[in-house]
Amino acid sequence: MTQLPLDGVRIIAVEQYGAGPYGSMYLADLGAEVIKIENPAIGGDVSRQTGPFFIGENDSYFYQTFNVNKKSLTLNLKSAEGRKVFEELVKTADAVTNNLRGDQPQKLGITYEQLKQVNPKIVCGHLSAYGRDNDRASWPGYDYLMQAEAGLMSLTGEPDQAPTRFGVSMVDFMTGAVASLGLIAGILGAHRTGQGRDVDVSLFDVALHQLSYPATWYLNEQHVVQRVARSAHPATVPCQLYKTQDSFVFLMAMTDKFWDVLVDILDDDVLKEPRFAHVASRRENRDVLTAEIDRVLSAHSTAHWLEILKGRIPCAPVYDVPQALNNQYIRDIGMVHSVPHPHNQDMEILANPIKLDGQRLTGKAAVAMGTDTQSILEELGYSEQEISRLSQNKVV
Known part of the structure; x- marks a missing residue:
């Protein structure tokens, strides 16, 4: 250059x-x-x-x-x-x-x-x-x-x-x-x-x-954002860690569109129920939904799910530092x-x-x-x- x-x-x-x-x-x-x-x-x-x-x-x-x-x-x-x-x-x-x-x-x-x-x-x-x-x-x-x-x-x-x-x-x-x-x-x-x-x-x-939107929510509506289990997003569900057969995967189906794609991929009758159909209802049923997604994902390994979900649903493995730095992708992109x-x-x-x-x-x-x-x-x-x-x- x-x-x-x-x-x-x-x-x-x-x-x-x-x-x-x-x-x-x-x-x-x-x-x-x-x-x-x-x-x-x-x-x-x-x-x-x-x-x-x-x-x-x-x-x-x-x-x-x-x-x-x-x-x-x-x-x-x-x-x-x-x-x-x-x-x-x-x-x-x-x-x-x-x-x-x-x-x-x-x-x-x-x-x-x-x-x-x-x-x-x-x-x-x-x-x-x-x-x-x-x-x-x-x-x-x-x-x-x-x-x-x-x-x-x-x-x-x-x-x-x-x-x-x-x-x-x-x-x-x-x-x-x-x-x-x-x-x-x-x-x-x-x-x-x-x-x-x-x-x-x-x-x-x-x-x-860096408090960003939690600050705006509190300053204007006195809403206090709390920590949620599994590093979950405070308002959007599903957006957190979920259990697989051998570890965890982080899924972020942030919109109804991504949720519909996820449900189609996972093909599970419980996840198709109306109580999970929209962002607000998924937030109201967060704990139940977490257990149901865990149930489905636990049938296979993280590697299996990443291969199926990659590019279709925002998702990522949870790596430690050696795994993150030994990831071939970071060398492929020149990082x-x-x-x-x-x-x-x-x-x-x-x-x-x-x-x-x-x-x-x-x-x-x-x-x-x-x-x-x-x-x-x-x-x-x-x-x-x-x-x-x-x-x-x-x-x-």
Whole structure:
């Protein structure tokens, strides 16, 4: 792919760990030059030392997951000389993005108000736990806390069990993606008007926004969505896990049309009864219907039913992680991506889900800390002697 849509866009990323790096990686994959700032005094991004699996010195598979296609510049932003280098870089950039605690961007001098004299077109993206404009600005915060307070845990799991978090940090990932969308919108506006701005996104706001229609139902009708057994949809039936002879299958006959097709395939007299004929009546008879569908599906294995139902009824097997990643389908569609690393030439990661002109985006492994420091400083006009002095002073 010779031309990516964000070719020529330069983004400075003051980021670490998950949410921020996940979002900026989308931009790097799409062609943006993402320059990751790493503090040499602390060994760079903390996720370089996030185990249990490491790959070479000061690198990990966790770090590789969120940082492919980026450059690495070591720089101490809190030093006077480091600040000077940073401002020289800002002059050449389209955006500065960070995922610091809400009170930190102001202290570090990376808001639009503090950088607009350096570059009036700069867009400053801020991804924090609770935002920068309220009494929680200084609070640290993590994904799981947001799932808890925003009500998401209350909707997850079996009804007779404790509230449950998602299996992975979905709030981090959603917030990273939303932050990158906001940043690109800001850059587009700045290119049109010549004026940058601040763009703020918080973990809490995004988590709360994911309540979506249960929130609208409650805000307007005071309806409280409850957890339903077997991970069922709160309103549409059948849409849940059902027992087969050897495991479970997830069926989603979300409309009367799909229900009619399912009944025709299963060819069972009880399922054909009028009490199950429509969405509302199926919802009223959910428990009875669950038992009847279990009865029919238990006659055969999950593989048998998937072969019969595939492409006709929305359905899926329930895989564990090894089964999901050993599924031939994900390799057929190119979702497993080979990214050679100096310490593992066969390293594989999941590919970016965005396709351009029908093609998957490609990538290069995340580089060692400071790999691009020399070339970036030279581009900014620093001499060999000046770079050596900055290194000796632990600025870079």
